Amino acid sequence: MTASKLEQAVIDGDLDTTLVEVQRFLDEGTLPQAVMEEHLIPAMAEVGRLFEENEYFVPELLIAARAMQEAMKILNPLLTNSGIKKAGRVVIGTVKGDFHDIGKNLVASMLEGGGFEVIDLGVDVSPEKFAEQAKEKPGSIIAMSALLTTTMTQMQAVIQKLEAEGLRATSKVIVGGAPVTDEFARKIGADGYSDNASAAVTLAKTFVKAV
Ligand code: B1M
Numbered sequence: 001m002t003a004s005k006l007e008q009a010v011i012d013g014d015l016d017t018t019l020v021e022v023q024r025f026l027d028e029g030t031l032p033q034a035v036m037e038e039h040l041i042p043a044m045a046e047v048g049r050l051f052e053e054n055e056y057f058v059p060e061l062l063i064a065a066r067a068m069q070e071a072m073k074i075l076n077p078l079l080t081n082s083g084i085k086k087a088g089r090v091v092i093g094t095v096k097g098d099f100h101d102i103g104k105n106l107v108a109s110m111l112e113g114g115g116f117e118v119i120d121l122g123v124d125v126s127p128e129k130f131a132e133q134a135k136e137k138p139g140s141i142i143a144m145s146a147l148l149t150t151t152m153t154q155m156q157a158v159i160q161k162l163e164a165e166g167l168r169a170t171s172k173v174i175v176g177g178a179p180v181t182d183e184f185a186r187k188i189g190a191d192g193y194s195d196n197a198s199a200a201v202t203l204a205k206t207f208v209k210a211v
């Protein structure tokens with residue numbers, strides 16, 4: 001299937017066209033979630049493929065990522081459901097040593113859109129930092145993202161830290177990110193895994209507690 005103009009603009013890192021196209025879709029009445037799922041996410045998947053095939057290198061990844069992130073700045077407020085009683089609280093972050101945040105940001109936006117209060121700890125988040133938040137905000141869902149096979153092991157370190165601090169019983173843990181699988185999630189003792197942002201919201205809702 002040929003890429004849409006928006007998809008191609010993100011692949012090319014063409015920021016101006018990306019923003020014009022996002023706005024055009026919205027003006028035409030396309031839902032923000034559809035703009036994200038049908039154009040932006042497939043564009044980043046294609047960027048990943050080009051990188052894997054040595055057609056793209058880190059600079060191309062960065063300019064495509066910038067286009068994606070600027071597009072999300074337009075979509076985020078529209079995905080967020082403000083003024084509604086919060087469904088629950090999620091503490092989210094990309095694990096220690098890992099600086100990928102596009103997927104994590106999408107999950108955070110979708111959770112906010114799904115009515116959750118989201119505390120975003122950013123990238124390169126240590127087990128100590130996750131545990132600190134779990135202690136300060138008991139009952140929160142701890143949501144971790146990892147994009148590298150070398151950093152996904154940090155997810156287990158976070159779970160071990162929660163256990164060591166006596167916080168595991170009050171914190172549900174969900175994980176995701178390209179290299180993470182359901183099997184891995186079970187192995188490290190997470191409570192749930194999802195492979196995309198929408199499914200992460202459905203999953204989080206199964207653990208909802210009043211906050
Ligand atoms: Co990086 N990178 N990168 N990179 N990068 C990957 C991940 C890689 C697979 C590319 C490749 O070689 N094919 C590879 C990892 C290989 C591996 O570990 N097996 C890789 C590498 C090697 C690296 C560097 C080491 C490169 C280098 O410097 N030589 C370096 C590491 C830096 C570090 O973190 N320490 C690096 C750097 C970068 C950039 C900074 C240039 C940039 C990131 C910019 C940013 O995030 N701000 C970048 C990018 C853009 C990518 C690819 C191309 C795209 C990632 C992305 O944003 N995807 C990626 C290739 C790929 O994934 N195919 C790659 C789009 C995003 C929407 O998808 O994040 O998977 P994703 O999120 C999805 C789901 O996974 C899920 O929902 C999201 C939406 O549906 N999800 C969750 C994510 N988190 C979730 C949490 C949940 C639930 C679902 O619950 C809590």
